[in-house]
Structure formats: structure tokens, C-alpha cells
Amino acid sequence: MPGRLAAFIMLAGLCGTAQAQSSLEYTVKAAYLARFAPFINWPADAFAGPNAPLNICVLGPDPFGADLDKAVAGQKDGDHPLAVRRMETLLPETICQILFIHDAILADEALEALGSRPVMTVTDSGMRAHGIISFIVIDNHVRFDIDDDAARRVGLSISSKLLTLAHAVRHRGGR
Amino acid sequence: MNERRFSLPILAALAAACLLLATGILMARYEDRLYADQQVKNINEQAHILAASVAGAVAFDDLRAAQEYVNALKVNPELLVAGVYNGRDRRIAGFSRGGRAIPARPGITASGHGHIDVAVPVTQNGARLGAVFLSAAAEPAQRRIARYIGLVLLVTMGALVIAVLAFSQSALSRRADQLSRVNLRLQAEMGERARTEEALRQAHKMEAVGQLSGGIAHDFNNLIMIAKGNLRLLRKRLDPAAGQQFQYVAATEEALDRAAHLTQRILAFSRRQPLMPEPVRLSGLVSDIGALLRHSVGETVELETRLDAQWWTRCDINQMENVILNLAINARDAMPDGGRLTIATRDLRLNDAPAGLAEFSPGDYVALSLRDTGVGMSEEVRSRAVDPFFTTKPLGKGTGLGLSMTFGFVRQSGGYLVIESAPGKGSEITIYMPRTEEPA
Numbered sequence: 001m002p003g004r005l006a007a008f009i010m011l012a013g014l015c016g017t018a019q020a021q022s023s024l025e026y027t028v029k030a031a032y033l034a035r036f037a038p039f040i041n042w043p044a045d046a047f048a049g050p051n052a053p054l055n056i057c058v059l060g061p062d063p064f065g066a067d068l069d070k071a072v073a074g075q076k077d078g079d080h081p082l083a084v085r086r087m088e089t090l091l092p093e094t095i096c097q098i099l100f101i102h103d104a105i106l107a108d109e110a111l112e113a114l115g116s117r118p119v120m121t122v123t124d125s126g127m128r129a130h131g132i133i134s135f136i137v138i139d140n141h142v143r144f145d146i147d148d149d150a151a152r153r154v155g156l157s158i159s160s161k162l163l164t165l166a167h168a169v170r171h172r173g174g175r
Numbered sequence: 176m177n178e179r180r181f182s183l184p185i186l187a188a189l190a191a192a193c194l195l196l197a198t199g200i201l202m203a204r205y206e207d208r209l210y211a212d213q214q215v216k217n218i219n220e221q222a223h224i225l226a227a228s229v230a231g232a233v234a235f236d237d238l239r240a241a242q243e244y245v246n247a248l249k250v251n252p253e254l255l256v257a258g259v260y261n262g263r264d265r266r267i268a269g270f271s272r273g274g275r276a277i278p279a280r281p282g283i284t285a286s287g288h289g290h291i292d293v294a295v296p297v298t299q300n301g302a303r304l305g306a307v308f309l310s311a312a313a314e315p316a317q318r319r320i321a322r323y324i325g326l327v328l329l330v331t332m333g334a335l336v337i338a339v340l341a342f343s344q345s346a347l348s349r350r351a352d353q354l355s356r357v358n359l360r361l362q363a364e365m366g367e368r369a370r371t372e373e374a375l376r377q378a379h380k381m382e383a384v385g386q387l388s389g390g391i392a393h394d395f396n397n398l399i400m401i402a403k404g405n406l407r408l409l410r411k412r413l414d415p416a417a418g419q420q421f422q423y424v425a426a427t428e429e430a431l432d433r434a435a436h437l438t439q440r441i442l443a444f445s446r447r448q449p450l451m452p453e454p455v456r457l458s459g460l461v462s463d464i465g466a467l468l469r470h471s472v473g474e475t476v477e478l479e480t481r482l483d484a485q486w487w488t489r490c491d492i493n494q495m496e497n498v499i500l501n502l503a504i505n506a507r508d509a510m511p512d513g514g515r516l517t518i519a520t521r522d523l524r525l526n527d528a529p530a531g532l533a534e535f536s537p538g539d540y541v542a543l544s545l546r547d548t549g550v551g552m553s554e555e556v557r558s559r560a561v562d563p564f565f566t567t568k569p570l571g572k573g574t575g576l577g578l579s580m581t582f583g584f585v586r587q588s589g590g591y592l593v594i595e596s597a598p599g600k601g602s603e604i605t606i607y608m609p610r611t612e613e614p615a
Contacts, residue, residue, distance in 0.1 A: 035234040038299035078301045161231035161299070165240065 028142045029135055030064045033100055033122060034071035034082060036133065039162035042097055043155045046118040047080065054080035057096035059110055060103040062086055063124070090114070098122060104129060118155045132156070136167060143167040188341030192334040199330040203323060210314050214253075215291050221248065222295040222309045229259050232268075233297045233305035236261060241268035248309075255290060256310035259297075264306065273312070281306040289313045374533030381561065385583060389445025392438040399435050403428065443494065443580040443587075450491040450587060454614040457495075457543050458482035458520045464496050468503050468518070475513030476506070484520035488541045488608035490588040498581045502545045502604055505577060508568065509549025509602060517546040522610070529607065531593050539610035540590075546603040552596040560594055581606075 037054055047054070054077050058068070068084055075082040080097075087094065090110050098120045101107040104127035111121060111129055121131030125142075132150045136143050146166040151158050163169050225244060232240035241259045245268045248257050258269035258277045269277040281294040290310050297305040410424050461468075461482055469478055499518075506516045520543050528535030552560065559565045561582040578594075585592045589609050596602035 032235060035302075035304065038302040038304070039231065039234070076301055159231070159299070161228075165231045165235050165237055 025137065025142060026063045026065075027067045029124075030067035030071045032135075032142065032144070033064075033068060033098065034075055036098060036120065036122070036162070037075075037077040037080075037082060039159040040098075040120055041157040041159075042120075043118050046095075046097060046155075048095055051079050052095075053083035054097045055083050055085050055095055056098045056100065057085045057087060057094070059087055059090055059099055059101045060106040063102050099131070100124070101131065107131070114154075116154050120151070120156055132158075138167070146170070148172050185341055185345065188337045191337045195330050195333045195337070199326050203326050206322065207314070207319070211291070214311060214313065215293070218254075218291055218293045218309050218311045219295070221251070221254070222293045222307055225257070225259070225309070226295045226297045226307045229268075229307060230297050230299045230304055233259060233261050234299065236267060238267050245269055251311075253311045254309060255312055256308070258308040259305065260308070261305045262303065267305075269308075275310065278308060281308040371533055374531070377558070378533060381582070384562070385445035388441050392441035392445065396435060396438040396442070399431050399438065403431050403435070406431070440580045443583050445583055450494060450584075452489045452491050452588060454487050454489050454611055455492050455495070456484070456487055457541050457608065458484045460492065460495060461499065461518055461520065461543070464499065467500065471500055471503050472507045472516055476510055477513075477515045479515060479517045481517065481519040481521075484522050484541045484543075486522045486539065486541050486610045487613050488590075489611045490590075490608060491584070494584050498584055498606070499543070499545075501577045501581060506545055506547035506549060506602070509547050509551075514548035514601075516548075517544075519544050519546070523607070525607070529591070529593050529605070531595070532591055535591065540607040541610055542605055542607050544603055544605040546601065548601045551598045551600045551602055552594075553598050557594055557596050561592070 033056060037056075056068070056072060058064070062068075072082040072084050085094075085096065090096075090099075090113055096119050099110065099114070100122045101110055102124045107123050107127060107129040111131065114121065120133065123129060123131040123134045125135040125137050130145070130147060132147050132154075134145050134147075136145060144166055145168045146158060146163060147170040148158055148163065149170050149172050152172045225248060229241050229244045231237070232244065245257045245259055248254050249270060255273045256269070256271045256275045256277055258281060259267050260281045261267050264280050266277060266279060271277045275290075290312055292308070292310045294306055294308045296303050297307060406424055406428055410421070413420050413424065461480060465480070472478055503516060503518070510516075520541060523540045523542050524538075525535075525540055526537045556567060561578045565579075582592050585606050585608075591607040593605045593607070594602065595605070
């Protein structure tokens with residue numbers, strides 16, 4: 001079962017056009033982005049306070065539109081309410097727990113800039129650079145790879161429940 | 176009494192059996208409840224485990240993974256339905272057995288008869304991701320029946336034990352009852368025996384006293400006869416002129432006569448007096464001395480005679496007359512303020528001894544009774560009344576030989592003497608004389 005993942009796109013059969021397909025892809029990705037949080041454990045100093053929001057930041061172009069806001073609305077991870085922040089550039093004082101990057105160039109820069117900050121980086125499918133989690137699309141199904149070694153380096157721990165659902169996992173120790 | 180003593184243990188046994196049955200039913204209900212609670216807890220735990228393990232699959236709509244988790248639960252045969260639902264309560268995995276359908280939404284079916292439904296939310300770090308639903312069969316019917324049969328067996332055995340105990344208890348009390356009745360009878364018989372022995376001892380005592388005093392009286396009588404004979408010779412040779420000397424002799428003769436009379440009475444008591452028995456009808460005898468009797472009892476005592484006896488008996492007529500007179504005078508003395516003396520005779524066929532007699536031969540008897548309305552006798556006096564020299568009369572008024580002599584005479588004549596009396600109730604003295612053939 002590990003790695004044998006098939007994110008099922010509910011309405012796939014009903015959607016005929018590539019445009020619709022593409023819009024559905026990001027609806028699923030938005031939902032996933034909102035659901036990663038419960039499976040990830042951040043160090044306490046990653047948050048501004050015990051009840052501070054858990055920020056899901058979207059750097060650069062936003063492919064989700066309202067989908068991400070809908071997926072996040074009313075959701076909480078422990079005591080932290082989920083919030084969406086959109087930004088053009090990554091400032092050092094900006095607090096992000098999850099950072100989604102759609103643009104390949106921005107991704108290279110951002111991953112470089114973040115260094116060892118405890119941020120769960122998520123990169124979109126179809127780019128060279130990889131965050132800790134990177135979406136991939138296989139047979140019209142949205143799936144994701146996880147670099148658990150990178151997570152360890154920035155002080156994040158990822159639930160095994162999530163790891164077992166990943167398409168591929170780069171395990172701790174750099175294997 | 177016996178009925179109650181018998182039914183008490185039965186009642187107790189019934190109550191105990193009822194109690195046992197009630198306890199059994201309560202225990203069965205309690206076990207049912209306990210089992211159901213345990214089952215709910217059990218299913219709840221499994222639901223929580225499923226919810227925790229299926230969280231990732233639910234979060235990322237991984238149907239295959241979810242189904243694999245759910246399939247793992249099939250090893251529990253009691254689980255009939257399992258369902259996994261995503262955040263929008265849509266079913267993404269599940270299975271069902273035994274003709275049950277997987278509900279479209281979690282927890283919609285109410286827990287009904289025969290199954291236990293549990294719905295648990297799937298959460299990860301406080302975020303609700305979906306839900307799982309499990310439904311398990313309630314306790315299988317045959318297991319329940321087996322438990323009830325076991326219980327029924329236990330209750331039956333208990334009731335049986337109680338019944339046996341109650342039965343043996345009642346049998347025991349019945350046995351104790353019989354035993355106490357037998358014991359009472361034994362005590363009564365022992366008392367009767369003691370009284371008989373006492374009467375026999377009294378009879379033997381009288382016999383011994385009679386023999387002793389009779390022997391003395393006999394020798395004494397001979398001495399008196401010698402003295403009297405010599406006195407008679409002396410009188411012949413006395414000078415007729417010496418009147419003073421005659422007087423001395425006369426006084427001595429008189430004293431000797433009285434002494435002879437006394438020895439006669441002692442001999443009568445000891446049954447050694449010479450008797451001349453002849454056939455007689457006691458009714459006639461009493462009639463013959465009627466005038467004498469009336470004279471003896473005096474004017475203050477009313478004399479009544481009921482002479483119903485027709486049979487003949489044999490006795491010394493003179494002695495019998497003496498006895499009747501003696502008894503009549505005793506009765507008079509018992510009624511200083513007057514009263515009634517009833518002399519009665521009647522014919523009796525006796526199979527059993529009259530009260531107060533230890534030795535008795537069944538047969539036909541002529542009974543002669545003298546009943547007075549006098550002061551009566553205490554039991555102590557009555558029991559000693561025939562003892563020689565026992566008297567209640569003032570010193571010098573009686574010799575204490577009247578009843579002793581009567582007793583001796585009656586026994587010597589083959590009859591019996593019975594004294595019945597109580598203080599203030601008067602006395603009745605009855606003489607039973609054996610019947611004889613009417614003389615030709």
C-alpha cells in the first residue's frame with residue numbers, strides 16, 4: 001500500500017474539456033493543501049503564539065482562486081486556525097507554516113532563501129525544483145512526493161499516515 | 176400444630192426457590208447488559224482504531240487504502256457493517272455482511288434489535304476529516320440461549336437442593352414429634368408403674384405388720400387365757416365374805432376381757448382370727464342391723480340405705496356386722512355437725528381393678544359402700560388409714576385398729592377394701608366381696 005496512491009478526482013468522469021480538467025486539478029490540490037497541516041508537526045517557535053494562525057502562504061501566481069479559501073475556511077490544526085496568505089515576495093519577517101509555490105523560478109529562489117526555517121514547502125507539479133512536498137499528476141490523478149530528509153533538516157516531522165499515502169518518499173538519512 | 180410444623184420448612188423452601196429464581200433472572204439480565212456494554216465498548220474501540228488508521232486515506236480520498244484498512248476488520252466475524260466517510264460525509268470505503276446495507280451516511284441507522292451501531296469521527300490533530308461507521312451483531316442467539324440454559328440448570332439444581340433440605344427437615348420434625356409423643360407415653364407408664372409399686376409396697380407392709388402383730392397377739396391371747404383361768408380358780412376359793420377381794424378380782428377380769436378383745440382385733444387385722452364364713456346376702460345383713468345402725472349414728476345423721484345387691488357372698492356374719500357398725504360409727508365421728516350416711520349394696524361384674532387397688536382378680540363382686548358427707552381425709556391420712564394404731568381421733572378415744580381390723584377381715588374373706596376421700600368432700604369406703612353360689 002505505501003506509495004500505491006490514487007487520489008481520485010470525484011467528478012473526473014463528468015468533465016470533458018481540458019479546461020475543466022485543469023480547474024478540477026487545482027480544486028483537489030487546494031483541498032490537499034488544507035489537509036496536510038494535521039499530519040505535520042511544527043516546532044513551537046514556528047508560530048507567533050499558541051493560538052496564532054497556521055498560515056498557508058501562496059508565493060507568486062495563485063492557481064487556486066477561491067478554492068483554497070473555501071478549503072481552509074473554518075478549519076483548524078489543533079489550536080491554530082488555518083489562514084491563507086498570498087504574497088509576491090518572501091520577506092524574512094513573514095511567518096508561513098506551509099508555503100505553496102506555483103512558479104518554477106520563484107521556487108528556486110524561495111527554497112534557497114528559506115534555508116533551515118521550519119516551513120513546509122509545497123511545490124506544484126511540472127517543475128524541476130522540489131519542496132518538501134511536491135505535487136505530481138499521474139493518469140489525471142493528483143498525487144505527491146515527500147522529501148522526509150528535507151523535513152528533518154528544517155525541524156518538521158511528518159506523520160507516517162501521510163508518508164504511506166505519498167507516491168514516493170525520500171526517507172530520512174538521505175536514502 | 177403438626178400441620179403447621181410441617182408446612183413451615185416447605186414455605187421457607189418455596190420462598191428460597193423464588194428468591195433463587197428472581198436472582199437468576201436478575202443475573203441473566205445483568206449479564207445481558209454487561210455483555211452489551213462490553214460489546215459497545217469493544218466496537219467503539221475498533222471504530223477508534225479504524226478512524227485513526229484511516230485518517231490519511233480519508234484526508235486525501237485514497238479509496239484503495241481506505242478499503243484495505245476496512246477489509247482488515249473482516250477478521251472479526253461479529254462486525255456486520257463497516258463504512259468510511261470523507262469530510263463531506265460521502266462514503267469512500269466499506270463492507271457489509273449478513274444482508275445489511277452500508278448506510279449512505281454515518282450514524283444514520285439507529286441501533287436496533289440485534290446489532291450495535293457505532294459512528295466515530297476521523298480526526299487528525301483536532302481537525303475533523305471524516306467519519307467511520309461500524310455495526311456489530313449483538314450477542315448471537317445460541318450463545319445467549321446457552322447461557323440461559325446454564326442459568327436455568329443452576330437454578331433448578333439450587334431449587335432441588337432446597338427441596339431435599341426442606342423435605343428432610345420436615346421428616347426430621349415429624350420424627351421428633353413421634354419421639355416426643357412416645358416419650359410422653361413412656362413417662363405416663365413410668366408414673367403408673369411407680370404408683371402400682373407404691374401400692375404393692377403398702378400391701379406388703381400391711382402383710383408384714385399383720386404377721387408380726389398377729390404372732391404377738393396370739394401368744395398374748397394365750398397368756399391372757401391362762402391369767403383368766405387362774406383368776407377363775409382364785410374366785411372359787413375366795414372367802415365369800417371378803418367383798419373387797421371379789422372387787423379386785425372382778426376389776427382384773429374386766430381388764431383381761433378388754434385385753435382379750437384387743438388381741439382379737441389385732442388377730443382380725445392380721446387375718447389370724449378364727450372365722451366362720453357362711454353364705455350371706457349383704458343387703459339382708461344391712462337390713463337386719465338397720466335398727467342398730469340407726470341407733471349408733473345418732474339423731475344428727477340421716478341414714479339412707481340403697482340395697483340393690485341380690486348376689487350371695489361368703490363371710491363371717493358376726494364380723495361383717497361388726498365391720499359395718501364400726502364403719503358407721505367412724506362416719507358419724509366424721510360428721511360432728513350432722514350429715515347424711517348412705518349405705519349401698521350392688522352387684523358388679525368387674526374386669527378391671529377399681530381405682531386404688533394394686534392386686535385384683537376380675538370377676539363378680541358384691542359391693543358394699545358407706546358414704547358420708549363428713550370432713551373427709553387428706554391424701555396422707557387416706558393412704559395410712561388402714562395402718563394399725565393410726566388414728567386421727569383424740570388420745571384415748573380410738574385404738575387405731577378399727578379400719579385395720581376391717582381391712583384384715585375383708586382380705587381374709589377374699590374381698591377388697593377401697594377408701595375414697597378428699598378434704599371437705601366426705602369419704603366413701605367400699606368393700607368388694609366375691610360372689611358365691613346361692614345356697615341350695
